[in-house]
Amino acid sequence: MSKQRVTAVGLGLALALWCAAGAAAEEKKTRETFFATVLQQANMRLPGGGTFQLTMNVDQWTSLEDRKRLVAVFKEGGSEALMKELHKARAGYIVPPAFARWPSWEVDVASSIPQPDGGRIVRLFTERPIIFGEAYYNTRSKEYEFGVVELKLNAEGEGEGMTIPAAKLSLGDKGELVVETLPYTTGPQKLIGVRQWKDKKKDKDKDKKNEEK
Numbered sequence: 001m002s003k004q005r006v007t008a009v010g011l012g013l014a015l016a017l018w019c020a021a022g023a024a025a026e027e028k029k030t031r032e033t034f035f036a037t038v039l040q041q042a043n044m045r046l047p048g049g050g051t052f053q054l055t056m057n058v059d060q061w062t063s064l065e066d067r068k069r070l071v072a073v074f075k076e077g078g079s080e081a082l083m084k085e086l087h088k089a090r091a092g093y094i095v096p097p098a099f100a101r102w103p104s105w106e107v108d109v110a111s112s113i114p115q116p117d118g119g120r121i122v123r124l125f126t127e128r129p130i131i132f133g134e135a136y137y138n139t140r141s142k143e144y145e146f147g148v149v150e151l152k153l154n155a156e157g158e159g160e161g162m163t164i165p166a167a168k169l170s171l172g173d174k175g176e177l178v179v180e181t182l183p184y185t186t187g188p189q190k191l192i193g194v195r196q197w198k199d200k201k202k203d204k205d206k207d208k209k210n211e212e213k
Contacts (some may be wrong), residue, residue, distance in 0.1 A: 004104060030067055031058065031059050032058045032196065033055065033056070033058075033196070033197040034056040034057075034058075034122065034194065034195070035193070035194070035195050035196075036056070036151065036191040036192070036193065036194040037051050037053050037054075037193040038052055038053070038054060038163070038189055038190075039051055039189060039190045039191070040052075040084035049202060053097055053199060054094060054095065054096065054097070054149075054191075055095075056094050056095070056107070056149065057092045057093055057107075057142075058092040058110045058112075058124070059092045060089065060090070060091050060092070060110070061110050061111065061112055062089070062110055066089075066109075068137065070082060070085060072092050074169060074177075075171065079145065079146075079168075082129055082169075086108040086109070086125075087127065088137075089108040089109060090106055090107075091106075091107045091108060091109055091110035091124070092106070092107040092110055092124070093107055094106075094124070094126070094149075101137055102143070104213065106126065106127070107124045107126055108125055108127050109123075109124070109125040110124050110125075111123045117154065117155060118155030119154040119159065120153055121150065121151070121152055121153070122153065123148070123149065123150050123151075124149040124150075124151075125146065125147070125148055125149075126146065126148075127146065143168055144166035144167055144168045144180070144181070145168070146166070146167045146168070146169060147163070147164065147165055147166060147167060148163065148164045148167055148179070149161065150162050150163070150190075151191065151194050152194075153194065153196060157198060158194065158195045158196075160191060160192055160194050161190075161194075162189065162191060162192070163191055164179065164181050164187070164188050166181070167179050167180065167181055168180040168181070179209035
């Protein structure tokens with residue numbers, strides 16, 4: 001079975017890039033909710049293809065220090081050592097579509113990186129594959145035990161993204177982190193219609209206070 005190797009720097013989804021600054025976002029402890037529609041790729045070899053929605057809740061942003069520590073753990077002890085550390089972490093959870101009848105699964109690491117245009121990049125990492133269709137069709141590989149999500153949001157909290165339902169981490173010849181995927185079963189999938197949930201009543205009250213000033 002063919003597999004795809006993508007360097008972490010090129011894809012922008014792996015552990016190495018969690019070390020980008022994002023301290024302001026990390027201090028927030030109020031839940032943030034994001035919605036996205038998964039656009040299944042034709043090469044997944046799943047009957048029907050199609051789209052479905054995911055809901056992602058972040059309850060705690062992972063500190064920069066913890067992200068650096070996890071990178072070091074992986075480089076020193078590999079996936080097994082990283083898995084043990086991720087068992088201790090909980091940043092939020094992802095809710096699959098109702099028709100899938102799958103339970104929600106935990107997000108172990110979450111980072112938010114501010115962008116010059118007022119937007120931000122949100123990255124989520126799980127300790128097991130983000131199961132879309134591969135479990136139902138028995139295409140899941142146990143070696144690909146991590147899942148990653150990247151959301152690119154503008155200043156209004158809208159945008160697009162990408163997810164790798166099941167990924168395998170390794171080190172390249174120069175010591176760089178590499179993400180391996182099985183493109184025909186768990187390869188990268190595009191996320192469209194990405195948006196952050198906003199409390200409209202809270203926003204109206206805020207605008208009203210600003211007008212009164």
